[in-house]
Amino acid sequence: MNKKTIGSLFIAVMAALTVGIFSNSTDVSASGVATTFDHITRMYNKDGDLITNRALGANTPWQVGIFAEINGEKMYQVSTNEFVKASETSYEGQTINNEIEAMNLVKSQNPSMSDDHSDYYFSYNYGMWDSSKGKAYYVTYVRDVLPGLPAGWTNWTVYPDGTVLDGKPSEN
Numbered sequence: 436m437n438k439k440t441i442g443s444l445f446i447a448v449m450a451a452l453t454v455g456i457f458s459n460s461t462d463v464s465a466s467g468v469a470t471t472f473d474h475i476t477r478m479y480n481k482d483g484d485l486i487t488n489r490a491l492g493a494n495t496p497w498q499v500g501i502f503a504e505i506n507g508e509k510m511y512q513v514s515t516n517e518f519v520k521a522s523e524t525s526y527e528g529q530t531i532n533n534e535i536e537a538m539n540l541v542k543s544q545n546p547s548m549s550d551d552h553s554d555y556y557f558s559y560n561y562g563m564w565d566s567s568k569g570k571a572y573y574v575t576y577v578r579d580v581l582p583g584l585p586a587g588w589t590n591w592t593v594y595p596d597g598t599v600l601d602g603k604p605s606e607n
Contacts (some may be wrong), residue, residue, distance in 0.1 A: 446536055447466045452502035455571040460492060462582045465523050467499050467526055467527055467528015467529055467597075468497065468498060468499060468526070468527050468528060469496070469499050469511045469513065469519060469521075469524040469525070469526050470494065470495065470496045470497070470524055470525050470526075471491050471492065471493055471494060471495050471498050471519070471523065471524055472493070472494070472495070472523060472524065472525070472598070473489045473493050473494055474493050475491065475492065475507070476491040476519050476520075476523050476524065477490050477519075477520075477523075478490060478491065478494075478513070478514075478517040478518060478519055479505065479517070479518050479519070479520070479602045480501070480511065480516050480517065480518070481505065481516050481518065482505070483505040483506040483508070486517060489517070491513065491519065497511075497513040497519070497524075498513070499511045499512060499513065499526070499528065500512035500513070500514075500555075502521075502596075502597065502598045502599070503518060503578060504598075504600060504605055505518060508521075508522075509521040509522075509598060510519055511524065511526065526596065528597065529596075529597040530595055530596060530597065531593055531594070531596070531597055532573065532595070533558070533572075534559040534561060534562075534572050534574075535559065537559060537574050537593035538557050538559045538572075538574050540593060540597065540599060541557065541574045541576075541591050541593060541599060542557050544599065545576070553579045555576070555577070555579075556576075556577055557574065557575070557576050557577075558574070558575045558576075558577055559572065559573065559574050559575070560573040560574075560575065561571075564592075564603075564604035564605070565604060565605070566592055566604040566605065566607045567607060568594065568607065569594070570595070571592045571593060571594045571595075571607070572592070572593040572594075572595075572602060573590065573591075573592065573593075573604050574590070575588050575589070575590050575591075576588060576590075589601075590602055590603045590606075592604045592606075592607040
């Protein structure tokens with residue numbers, strides 16, 4: 436192969452790796468139930484806009500599809516494009532009790548990320564870390580891009596209630 440072909444292949448590989456590794460979302464799968472309090476609970480769309488023609492009844496349970504952070508507020512998805520504020524419900528469901536559970540949750544939400552323990556692998560930082568929203572676990576995905584090139588990483592903050600946010604705890 437000539438230098439031009441090798442250079443083009445290198446750029447294509449780097450672009451594919453970048454797209455695959457950095458296409459994370461702050462939406463997180465959940466497996467619990469949010470129950471409204473003793474008043475009507477307003478809903479919001481994925482952009483955080485109030486839905487004016489619908490609301491949830493008082494003291495009603497709703498299956499949660501995902502956790503999301505919308506405009507800095509933790510929300511639970513209760514319908515395709517309808518979310519409620521976490522502060523306006525009680526939540527029963529998954530809890531994260533240690534670093535390994537936090538790492539396994541992040542792995543389950545990122546099945547396209549290789550975990551072959553050679554050039555790509557998930558890891559965790561011991562203990563709980565301070566964040567602006569309280570204590571959280573700190574999970575990292577390490578990747579050696581190409582031999583001889585520095586490793587890169589992606590970080591997540593995992594809260595005990597199963598909320599996962601992109602970035603280090605110090606950034607959340």
